[in-house]
Amino acid sequence: MTFKELNISEPILKALLKKEYSSPTPIQEQAIPVALNGRDLLGIAQTGTGKTAAFAIPIIQQLDQSQPQGKQRNIQALILTPTRELAIQIDECFSDYSRYTNLRHTVIFGGVNQNPQVEKLKRGTDILIATPGRLLDLIKQKHINLNHIRHFVLDEADRMLDMGFIHDIKRLLPILPKQKQTLFFSATMPQAIASLSKSILKNPARVEVAPVSSVVDTIEQCLYFVEKPDKSQLLIDILGKDKRKSVLVFSRTKHGADKIARVLNKRGIGCEALHGNKTQGARQRALTNFKSGKTRVIIATDIAARGIDIINLELVINYDLPDVAETYVHRIGRTGRAGNTGTALTFCSHEEYEMVRDIQKLTGKKLPVIT
Structure with a gap:
């Protein structure tokens, strides 16, 4: 199967061609059509299976095709990830795949001065990639408004649990709009993660690739x-x-x-x-x-x-x-x-x-x- 057969739009196909990506990985093949249809998704896949593209491509395509010209930018997609390194890596992927669109994306994480991040947010962004602590801090300081979120991605959920971020996630969930698409990814499914997924996903499609062994x-x-x-x-x-x-x-x-x-x-x-x-x-x-x-x-x-x-x-x-x-x-x-x-x-x-x-x-x- 090719990316073209997944009904991916021309600007993204052009970007994929530039990166010399010719065919989708198993998780991309299964997840992209589900996500493009707007359905919630439970993805069980570990790092290295291509899951970032599995959620980034459908989000970019849906936002690009519905983006009114000249409109004030509100955050419409939120990607929550446990570590700074992963946040930066995901941000780089969004740069790659959205290069031929007019979408803007911003990455925020703790451990560094918040001012450059705040300045970028003030200029307006469509897609926000964030770690939990810095996100909640900037929401509290009223630098971030999540009322317009259409797509929410919870990435590496099991690592969130390992690092003690589940409480932060539970604080964040009531702030998000009720009507949105949620894409939930985890390498493993311990009981706490299975319960969390059930509480936030509505009739999700389940996609599981590369069993651990x-x-x-x-x-x-x-x-x-x-x-x-x-x-x-x-x-x-x-x-x-x-x-x-x-x-x-x-x-x-x-x-x-x-x-x-x-x-x-x-x-x-x-x-x-x-x-x-x-x-x-x-x-x-x-x-x-x-x-x-x-x-x-x-x-x-x-x-x-x-x-x-x-x-x-x-x-x-x-x-x-x-x-x-x-x-x-x-x-x-x-x-x-x-x-x-x-x-x-x-x-x-x-x-x-x-x-x-x-x-x-x-x-x-x-x-x-x-x-």
Whole structure:
């Protein structure tokens, strides 16, 4: 199937052609027609499946086709997302897809001075991409009016739950107009998220793609049994032998990420740590350097890594195993995207072996051990 067969308008098709996107991903194929018909949507899909385009394209098309000329701009679409990095990434996607329309979009997030964001809002915007805290702050200060919202997207709902934003979402919902289209996306569906989706969606279409265990089929996975004190030397050896362009290393903690980065830099392996304790400027610089290839290795925690979306990421290393088997699949799913090959290496100490068993049970695959 092609994007043209999804009845996408000419300005968006032109934008997709410029980005060399020829055919939709499974979630785009299923979600775009539903969203273009104005129906509510429950999308179960993880990062890397193309879900941003699945909601951005229909919103841009509907707003572009109904946009009166010369009218004062009101916020008509709100995209709520848990992290600054994701908000910036979504904003970049809206730039790509709406480049041949007259629509305006604005991104707001905390951790930086609000004044430039407020100034942009004053000039008028059609689409607002926001993190919950900054959105509620600016609503309270009367810089944002949501009375004209026609489309509401709740992205990464399970991550919102993990980060403690569910209360903020529940504060926001009564402010939104009752008549609107709601598109709800989550990688997993814990009970709290299932209940939230039922409370805000009206007769939704359910779209589910890439079951968590199937994503790993395209990725070469290997396991090293190594005790904690020896992990840093193993990492140095691997990075010394393997001169790949981009390597993402996962640490369970922020402190651990900093420690790994210090060890690697001392050994002449240029890298940066990415986690929630870094300033917004530092996090953005680290991401920009990594995406451009200036920094070859980045050490990230799970939450911070949600902002990393690099098509040609070649190698993921689980320095620490996660607490939940599904998180392993989300982690390694950052490589092997868009038809590219990818490799995932996992370091497992004696005390982490139980998690390896859980991972193998979830994926239905035995991880080959490198000795």
